[in-house]
Amino acid sequence: xxxxxxxxxxxxxxxxxxxxxxxDIQPILVEHCLKCHRKDYKKSDYKLETRxxxxxxxIIVPGNPGKxxxxxxxxxxxxxxxxxxxxxxxxxxxxxxxxxxxxVKEGAGWPKGIVxxxxxxxxxKRDIKPILDKLSVEERDKLKLWIKSGGEWPSTGNALELAxxxxxxAKILAGSxxxxxxxxxHYSSKVPAxxxxxxxxxxxxxxxxxxxxxSEAKRKAHEGPQRVVKIAPFWIGKYEVSWNQYEAxxxxxGRRKKNGGKLFPDPNDTDIDLVSRPTKPxxxxxxxxxxxxxxxxxxxxxxxLQYCKWLSAQTGHFYRLPTEAEWEYACRAGTDxxxxxGNNTKDLHAYAWxxxxxxxxxxxxxxxxxxxxxxxxMHGNVAEWTLDIFSASGYAxxxxxxxxxxxxxxxxxxxxxxxxxxxxxxxxxxxxxxxxKSWKQQDPQLPKSIWYHTxxxxxxxxxxxxxxxxxxxxxxxxxNLGIDHDTLE
Numbered sequence: 001x002x003x004x005x006x007x008x009x010x011x012x013x014x015x016x017x018x019x020x021x022x023x024d025i026q027p028i029l030v031e032h033c034l035k036c037h038r039k040d041y042k043k044s045d046y047k048l049e050t051r052x053x054x055x056x057x058x059i060i061v062p063g064n065p066g067k068x069x070x071x072x073x074x075x076x077x078x079x080x081x082x083x084x085x086x087x088x089x090x091x092x093x094x095x096x097x098x099x100x101x102x103x104v105k106e107g108a109g110w111p112k113g114i115v116x117x118x119x120x121x122x123x124x125k126r127d128i129k130p131i132l133d134k135l136s137v138e139e140r141d142k143l144k145l146w147i148k149s150g151g152e153w154p155s156t157g158n159a160l161e162l163a164x165x166x167x168x169x170a171k172i173l174a175g176s177x178x179x180x181x182x183x184x185x186h187y188s189s190k191v192p193a194x195x196x197x198x199x200x201x202x203x204x205x206x207x208x209x210x211x212x213x214x215s216e217a218k219r220k221a222h223e224g225p226q227r228v229v230k231i232a233p234f235w236i237g238k239y240e241v242s243w244n245q246y247e248a249x250x251x252x253x254g255r256r257k258k259n260g261g262k263l264f265p266d267p268n269d270t271d272i273d274l275v276s277r278p279t280k281p282x283x284x285x286x287x288x289x290x291x292x293x294x295x296x297x298x299x300x301x302x303x304x305l306q307y308c309k310w311l312s313a314q315t316g317h318f319y320r321l322p323t324e325a326e327w328e329y330a331c332r333a334g335t336d337x338x339x340x341x342g343n344n345t346k347d348l349h350a351y352a353w354x355x356x357x358x359x360x361x362x363x364x365x366x367x368x369x370x371x372x373x374x375x376x377x378m379h380g381n382v383a384e385w386t387l388d389i390f391s392a393s394g395y396a397x398x399x400x401x402x403x404x405x406x407x408x409x410x411x412x413x414x415x416x417x418x419x420x421x422x423x424x425x426x427x428x429x430x431x432x433x434x435x436x437k438s439w440k441q442q443d444p445q446l447p448k449s450i451w452y453h454t455x456x457x458x459x460x461x462x463x464x465x466x467x468x469x470x471x472x473x474x475x476x477x478x479x480n481l482g483i484d485h486d487t488l489e
Contacts, residue, residue: 065104130267175316192314194248199238218425237462239365246296252277278451293364295460302482304461324388333373340371345424352380358420379427382460383419390414390434410484419458
């Protein structure tokens with residue numbers, strides 16, 4: 001039966017094809033098909049290593065994907081017993097299905113001499129040695145001892161990642177000029193990878209009353225109880241991170257694993273190259289709302305944190321997401337009213353983009369008035385990620401000193417500030433909400449992408465830089481907070 005076996009017939013195209021077999025098709029076949037359709041796997045009659053194997057029988061009609069059972073098998077429902085690849089092996093994304101269809105339409109060309117081979121799970125010379133060559137003798141000795149002692153793999157990172165962060169940490173310590181709060185000033189810099197400017201506001205340390213009072217209109221129970229929180233000095237982005245800054249991180253151009261690591265590390269890779277980067281998005285991520293000067297959107301908390309790590313590797317400063325306490329402290333900017341400008345919602349039009357004035361889309365950053373500390377769009381435009389887990393029961397009672405995120409649950413994580421899609425009460429300084437798995441509902445991948453929340457087109461982030469530099473271990477923990485550890489383990 002045709003639908004009981006997975007058979008591929010390929011004929012070389014005599015014309016120049018838009019789809020490149022080696023770059024576009026071969027990686028899909030190797031990753032999703034070759035595990036079963038090769039000579040060493042006896043449960044399958046169909047083999048796929050060579051063009052001769054592929055031509056053994058035919059379920060592809062070159063130039064006509066509509067009459068090709070191969071394409072039909074790829075597009076069956078996930079619960080169909082004949083779907084290829086089987087759902088348990090991981091389904092193809094919509095983009096992968098499309099490119100295979102385009103390839104068949106163009107003639108299903110397979111250049112002479114290409115033989116498909118299963119890659120080694122780990123090849124020491126290719127995958128490990130280039131990384132080890134970057135380590136010091138002392139670091140390699142530590143790694144050897146760790147392996148000899150049993151090499152228990154930590155859930156929040158690994159020894160090689162920590163070695164990378166330790167190198168970044170040394171660079172950050174060496175390049176940090178400000179040693180005390182009195183030396184802090186606002187500054188502007190550029191993202192080295194794109195030469196795009198970004199601007200940071202110096203925020204003095206202090207104490208404030210976090211949360212909303214019981215008398216505040218539209219208040220939610222999880223905004224309390226109010227408590228006094230002490231905050232250490234930090235810098236915060238004057239604006240939300242824009243596409244101009246973020247796109248160079250998101251569009252890498254290199255081949256990466258689904259977790260963002262380089263597929264084939266090279267001895268010439270810099271530390272910046274070794275930072276995890278997003279896989280290619282499967283949809284156009286601005287959703288037609290604009291790019292130049294507009295806020296980046298729809299990233300997961302993990303993606304936002306990896307951007308912070310990527311920027312840190314380039315600049316020699318430690319960047320991360322704000323905690324909820326830091327975010328609210330910067331948003332209030334010394335005020336205790338519902339908004340940083342007062343309590344009158346009529347004034348929102350001057351300070352925020354929201355459902356009454358945004359025309360159901362995000363707007364360019366920094367086009368509304370800033371709060372008293374010169375920070376723009378803390379109310380509205382796009383909601384913003386923080387580090388913290390969202391607790392529906394509210395805050396712990398009593399004072400707190402620089403509370404830092406803890407816990408393992410990926411959902412819900414705390415988002416602040418409200419967006420272009422929210423009513424006025426959703427933009428208050430104390431308003432908070434928790435992330436949800438439904439933000440990935442349109443994602444066709446199985447498992448869902450760790451990089452994109454395509455259903456959260458109102459979600460972005462801004463960065464902070466604490467004056468006190470964290471240890472390498474703390475940096476590693478913070479930058480890995482967005483990983484679903486229970487799934488990984």
